[in-house]
Amino acid sequence: xxxxxxxxxxxxxxxxxxxxxxxxxxxxxxxxxxxxxxxxxxxxxxxxxxxxxxxxxxxxxxxxxxxxxxxxxxxxxxxxxxxxxxxxxxxxxxxxxxxxxxxxxxxxxxxxxxxxxxxxxxxxxxxxxxxxxxxxxxxxxxxxxxxxxxxxxxxxxxxxxxxxxxxxxxxxxxxxxxxxxxxxxxxxxxxxxxxxxxxxxxxxxxxxxxxxxxxxxxxxxxxxxxxxxxxxxxxxxxxxxxxxxxxxxxxxxxxxxxxxxxxxxxxxxxxxxxxxxxxxxxxxxxxxxxxxxxxxxxxxxxxxxxxxxxxxxxxxxxxxxxxxxxxxxxxxxxxxxxxxxxxxxxxxxxxxxxxxxxxxxxxxxxxxxxxxxxxxxxxxxxxxxxxxxxxxxxxxxxxxxxxxxxxxxxxxxxxxxxxxxxxxxxxxxxxxxxxxxxxxxxxxxxxxxxxxxxxxxxxxxxxxxxxxxxxxxxxxxxxxxxxx
RNA sequence: AGCGGGAUAGAGGAGAGGUACCUCGGGAGGCUCAUAACCUCCAGACGCCGGUUCGAUUCCGGCUCCCGCAACCA
Numbered sequence: 016x017x018x019x020x021x022x023x024x025x026x027x028x029x030x031x032x033x034x035x036x037x038x039x040x041x042x043x044x045x046x047x048x049x050x051x052x053x054x055x056x057x058x059x060x061x062x063x064x065x066x067x068x069x070x071x072x073x074x075x076x077x078x079x080x081x082x083x084x085x086x087x088x089x090x091x092x093x094x095x096x097x098x099x100x101x102x103x104x105x106x107x108x109x110x111x112x113x114x115x116x117x118x119x120x121x122x123x124x125x126x127x128x129x130x131x132x133x134x135x136x137x138x139x140x141x142x143x144x145x146x147x148x149x150x151x152x153x154x155x156x157x158x159x160x161x162x163x164x165x166x167x168x169x170x171x172x173x174x175x176x177x178x179x180x181x182x183x184x185x186x187x188x189x190x191x192x193x194x195x196x197x198x199x200x201x202x203x204x205x206x207x208x209x210x211x212x213x214x215x216x217x218x219x220x221x222x223x224x225x226x227x228x229x230x231x232x233x234x235x236x237x238x239x240x241x242x243x244x245x246x247x248x249x250x251x252x253x254x255x256x257x258x259x260x261x262x263x264x265x266x267x268x269x270x271x272x273x274x275x276x277x278x279x280x281x282x283x284x285x286x287x288x289x290x291x292x293x294x295x296x297x298x299x300x301x302x303x304x305x306x307x308x309x310x311x312x313x314x315x316x317x318x319x320x321x322x323x324x325x326x327x328x329x330x331x332x333x334x335x336x337x338x339x340x341x342x343x344x345x346x347x348x349x350x351x352x353x354x355x356x357x358x359x360x361x362x363x364x365x366x367x368x369x370x371x372x373x374x375x376x377x378x379x380x381x382x383x384x385x386x387x388x389x390x391x392x393x394x395x396x397x398x399x400x401x402x403x404x405x406x407x408x409x410x411x412x413x414x415x416x417x418x419x420x421x422x423x424x425x426x427x428x429x430x431x432x433x434x435x436x437x438x439x440x441x442x443x444x445x446x447x448x449x450x451x452x453x454x455x456x457x458x459x460x461x462x463x464x465x466x467x468x469x470x471x472x473x474x475x476x477x478x479x480x481x482x483x484x485x486x487x488x489x490x491x492x493x494x495x496x497x498x499x
Numbered sequence: 500a501g502c503g504g505g506a507u508a509g510a511g512g513a514g515a516g517g518u519a520c521c522u523c524g525g526g527a528g529g530c531u532c533a534u535a536a537c538c539u540c541c542a543g544a545c546g547c548c549g550g551u552u553c554g555a556u557u558c559c560g561g562c563u564c565c566c567g568c569a570a571c572c573a
Contacts, residue, residue, distance in 0.1 A: 025573065036573035132573090208503065208568090215502095220571075246571065277573035287571080308573065317546095345512085350504080351567080358511075361523060369536060377533035384532080423513090433537055442532040456532095493534055 020051050021269040021301075023061035023253055025276045025284070026114065028245075029089035030070045033096050035309045035354060036277060038326040038414075042342045043306060043418060044275050045102045049135055049472035050413045050421075053401050059269050060103065061256040063112035064090045068245030069224070072231035082231045086115055089487040101335045103478055112256045114249055122255030123248045124236045129295035131236075135182040141221055142177045152435050179223040179241060186290035187217050193289060193299055201416060202349045205278070209285045220287065222247040250288045254297065257465065271301035278305050298387035304416055323416075324354055336474045337363050343473050344422035370429050371466075373494035375481055377436065378459045380492045385445050387453045393461035394485065397468040397478075409469055425469045432462045460485055468491070 024044045029035045031195065041062065048060045061134025066086035075085035090113050097104050097111065104111075112119060123403040130136050190213045193199060200206035224232060232242030253272050258265035276284045285303045292299050311324060331336050337359075345362050381387070401410070412421040436442075445452035467481040477494060484490040 027573070034573075038573095106507095168551080181502040204503075211502070218570080242572095278568085279572060281568095283571065306573080308567090347512090354512080358523095365522060368534060371538050373534050375533090377537080379533095381532050393539090414552090419513095426521095435531075436532070441533090443530085445532090490573060495534080497534055497536085 017055065017057045019059075019269065020055050021053075021059045021061070021257065021272045021273050022046075022048055023256070023272050024279055025274070025466070026065040026112070026249055026252055027093065028062045028068070029064045029066055029071070029086055029093060030074055032089070033093055033129065033326060035324050035326050036251065038096075038100065038338070039309055039342050039346060039352075040277065040306060041100055041102060041277050042339050043348060045100070045341055046339075046418055046472045047275075047416065049103055049475065052106075053397060053471055054410065055398060057108070057147060059108045059110065060106065061110045061112060061253070061255070061272075062097065062102070063110070064093050064114065065245065065249040065252075066090065066113055066115045067232045067243075067248055069229050069231070072229055075231075083115065083246050086113075091499060096327070099330055099335055101339065101474075103475075110256050112252050114178075114252055116255075119252060119255040120233050122259055123233050123243060123251045125242065125260050126251045126254070126291070126295055127247070128236055130181065130291065132133045133294045133296070134177050135294040136222070137182070137183060138177055138179050141178045141180075144173055166420065176225055176228075176372065178221040178225070178244075179235065179238075180219045181222045181247070182294070183219050183290050184205055184217045186293055187213055189293050190217075190286055190289060194281065199302060200281070201302060201304045205281055205285075205349075207301075209281055212282065213286055216291075217286075224316065227443075242267065243464060246283060246287070247291070250283065250291060253288075253300070254292075259297075271298055273302045273304065274300055275306065276305050281305055286445060306348055307346075308350050309346065309354050311353065311355055329356075329359065333359070333363055333498070336477050337367055339474055340367060340422075343418050344426070346419070348416055360498055363495065366426060367495035368497040370426065371477070372493055374429055375433055375484065378432070378456070378463050379484050379488070381441055381452075381456045382460055383488045385441070385449065385453055387454055387456045387460070388483075389488075390457040390461050393457075395465050397471055398466050400461075400465065405465065406469065413472070421469075425473070426491055428469070432459060432466070435459065437460070 024040050027033060044060065048058050052322065064086070071086060072082050075082040087269055094111055094421065103109060114120075114123075127136070142438045170333070191210065194206060194213070196212045197203070197206065200209055202464075221237075221458075222244045223235050224244055226232075226234075226240050226242050230242060232245060233248045233404070235241040235243055253274065254266065257269040259270075260266075274284055281303075284300075289299045304340055309324075326338065341359055342352075344360070344366070346354070400406070409421050409424045412418075412424065435455075439455045441452040441455040441459075444455070463481060464485055465479045467485075470478040470481070480491070480494060
């Protein structure tokens with residue numbers, strides 16, 4: 016039987032277009048998905064959009080549109096982005112979930128019932144601070160001297176709202192036990208962080224909102240006045256995506272999940288969600304992999320700083336393959352990584368144009384000019400080849416989610432091929448000893464083929480182009496032209 | 500206050516108890532298959548103060564400076 020893997024990203028909240036952070040996670044996920052398929056696993060790949068909640072409701076109101084219409088608009092744009100990024104969307108085990116899908120709504124409600132049956136949901140009055148000037152809830156951190164900084168002449172009102180709460184506190188011990196599995200959260204530093212947090216004590220959190228104030232959510236079963244708070248609803252997507260609750264067979268086949276999430280999601284994914292699963296009587300997630308943020312010139316990207324990079328613009332100028340390359344190799348998988356257009360261009364020119372692209376051109380040119388025979392025995396299918404000793408280091412890195420190090424392996428091979436050409440000089444040898452020259456070129460073709468195999472998870476289209484060029488002895492167009 | 504991460508050539512990154520590596524940039528040379536590409540060589544660095552050690556940039560302690568997080572923002 017084939018080994019299985021269920022991998023999911025965090026669902027982005029669709030109140031705006033995707034930014035580079037989302038794209039980083041999508042690309043990391045896609046590389047892991049493609050790699051695991053390459054080594055022979057059957058992989059279910061879940062990705063999608065989180066569509067309920069106050070922010071979307073408000074934005075829709077402001078725009079004078081229905082929240083669903085608003086969510087549809089952004090969901091379609093996110094879905095289109097998946098293809099623009101060359102994600103493996105044509106695989107039957109690719110799933111794009113929307114939290115407004117009928118099936119997901121039913122699953123979220125059933126999940127609620129299970130937690131309720133377990134005695135983990137209760138109603139209590141919940142005090143919020145409210146500024147009548149802003150007509151908004153305020154948190155303590157937003158207040159200055161106990162008053163709203165925008166309306167210092169008004170008193171902050173305290174409003175009591177009855178909401179449902181989830182007994183998070185009940186699961187402290189169970190969570191700490193879960194963290195005894197030292198690989199539950201990767202990297203280790205993040206596991207330590209969440210351990211410390213949970214050990215410090217947990218407070219129950221609210222999981223519903225008054226429908227009269229904010230109707231855009233999944234109805235709470237058995238209470239027409241309340242809708243689910245968006246987190247409670249959204250987290251259940253990881254199980255509803257694989258058929259929970261009614262398709263037990265499918266669920267059993269894929270669960271537990273390996274999740275990718277940003278460092279801001281550490282608590283939600285590795286503590287809150289796990290407690291919810293325990294409450295509902297479902298086995299916890301398999302693993303949570305936490306990545307960092309993309310900064311720009313060392314600073315958080317933000318509209319006010321004007322340093323936001325639009326992923327679509329980068330794809331427009333350089334192509335998705337180049338963006339995938341940068342995110343995979345120049346951004347460390349677990350720490351923050353920096354992205355500026357300047358750095359991007361530099362890396363593109365050095366590694367894609369001068370490196371991979373130029374190497375491919377020079378090898379293919381000699382291959383066709385010197386009438387070299389195809390080294391057929393060396394051009395084995397990728398799925399067969401990837402298990403060879405040659406790729407051991409590459410596989411070990413990807414098995415440990417070390418995406419950048421696996422990419423380094425590929426570029427080491429590229430460097431060695433360039434050096435091999437320099438040392439054996441087939442281009443001058445061809446004049447005096449053409450057979451010798453042909454042997455060297457055949458060797459180079461085999462190297463280039465191996466490079467293309469390793470490249471598949473990272474740059475699927477480029478890998479395909481290289482293999483085509485080898486098969487047809489013809490490079491249709493240079494892979495990556497230098498940008499000035 | 501607390502928690503976490505970081506400080507490595509001009510810039511950006513990797514690294515390991517004992518010749519400190521890579522990319523870009525600077526200098527010199529080589530090659531002509533290639534996308535002014537590719538190859539070789541040269542110059543240039545481990546924040547500060549202690550400790551452990553035969554030996555620390557790497558381990559430990561302190562200091563200085565930066566950057567996150569601080570309950571639901573990838």
